[in-house]
Every structure is written in structure tokens, then in C-alpha cells.
Amino acid sequence: MTRDRRTGEESPTAFGVEEAGRRRPSRSARAPTVLRAFALDVEDDLLAALEPVLAQSPLRHMVTPGGFRMSVAMTNCGAVGWVANRSGYSYSPIDPTCGRAWPAMPVAFAGLATRAAARAGYRGFAPDACLINRYDPGSKLSLHQDKDERDLAAPIVSVSLGLPAIFLFGGLTRRDPQQRLCLVHGDVVVWGGLARLAYHGVAPLKIGHHPRLGGHRVNLTFRKAL
Numbered sequence: 001m002t003r004d005r006r007t008g009e010e011s012p013t014a015f016g017v018e019e020a021g022r023r024r025p026s027r028s029a030r031a032p033t034v035l036r037a038f039a040l041d042v043e044d045d046l047l048a049a050l051e052p053v054l055a056q057s058p059l060r061h062m063v064t065p066g067g068f069r070m071s072v073a074m075t076n077c078g079a080v081g082w083v084a085n086r087s088g089y090s091y092s093p094i095d096p097t098c099g100r101a102w103p104a105m106p107v108a109f110a111g112l113a114t115r116a117a118a119r120a121g122y123r124g125f126a127p128d129a130c131l132i133n134r135y136d137p138g139s140k141l142s143l144h145q146d147k148d149e150r151d152l153a154a155p156i157v158s159v160s161l162g163l164p165a166i167f168l169f170g171g172l173t174r175r176d177p178q179q180r181l182c183l184v185h186g187d188v189v190v191w192g193g194l195a196r197l198a199y200h201g202v203a204p205l206k207i208g209h210h211p212r213l214g215g216h217r218v219n220l221t222f223r224k225a226l
């Protein structure tokens, strides 16, 4: 148990989740802010904007530097996109699959990310990269840190759409205990400050059916990369 110095409240770990509304979001807390259903009022705009992005830069399974094909299918929009290949992880202005720039970040995407960050205490967040992840049943994302961005002062904003998933959120080392958060369609998670480099991941997706996205989960993860 740790005690919050400001409120005196106890939480099970130093990385206790802050559910917006229950506790005042804090920039410095070592916790993600979970904004339940925050994206629901723009879900139509998000899904409509996603279609042309995927048509221009299709989802693909990237290969890690260690030679493993990632089970999550990925693509990007924005000024730069996150890419993995045999030489490492980086942000590139060019989609290596088609040799052209990534699709521009839709206004609905950037607006939602800025509003969610502000709600979590990070004013003026202007993402320049949005990694789009599509999970099929069985797909997972191993525990990792988002650390390829130049600007670690900016938070990460992560939007969940489609099937529910278990999001694992740990500490600054791989061995720290992890929170298990069930994220459903429309939930947004924001982490920054002392939690910016926290290890996190996604447990294997369970089979299901979502009325808007069928048998998949889509996650939009917004970063300030440059």
C-alpha cells in the first residue's frame, strides 16, 4: 500500500490507477488516467476517418529486430509513424510498405487526443504520430515501454475501440507489479509524468463480437514523437 501525500488516500501500489471523476487527475502521479467512455461521442467520426487511413496505409504485421512477426497488425497516420524492422524501432515520415508519406492525422483523431490529454492534466498536447493497432483474437502486445519518442514530456494517449481487452500497466522495471485494467470500446487511457516510461502491454485478445468492429479490437495510440 502507498499513501497519496496530497489526499491521504491509500492505493494498492505506487502505480494505482486514477479513474477520472473518482480522484482528481494529477500530472505527476505514477498512474495512468482512465477516462471511461471518453471517445464514445465521437465514435462515428473516428470510425469514418479510420477507413481512408487504412486504405492509404494498410495494416501490416511488422517484424521486430529479433526477427519475430508481431501478432498485432499496425499502421500509422500523422507526420511520422512508428516502425519496427530488423534494424530497430524508429519513427519515419515514410510508410515503408508503399514508399509514400503516412496519411495525415484526421482532425477527429487529433482533437480527441488533445481533449483527453487536457482532461488528464496535460494541456496543449499536439500529437504528431498515431499508431493504429488491430488485434485479432489471440493477438497480444508484450510488456514494453514507449520510449522511441524524442519528447518524453508529452503524455501517451491511448484510445480503445471494439472488443474489450486486458491492459497491463506496471512500473518502471519489467518486474514491477502490474495493474490489470479491462478497457472497452470508447475508453481512453492517458499516461505521462512519472508514469510516462511505465511498462505496459495487452493480454491475448479473447474471441468476441463487437457491434461496430466485429471480431477485432482497434487501439489508437497518440504520441508526440518529434
Ligand SMILES: O=C(O)CCC(=O)C(=O)O
Residues within 6 Å of the ligand: 131, 133, 141, 146, 158, 167, 200, 201, 202, 219, 221
Ligand atoms: O493496445 C493498447 O491498448 C496499447 C498499445 C500500445 O501500448 C502501443 O501501441 O505501444
Ligand SMILES: [Mn+2]
Residues within 6 Å of the ligand: 144, 145, 146, 200
Ligand atoms: Mn505502448
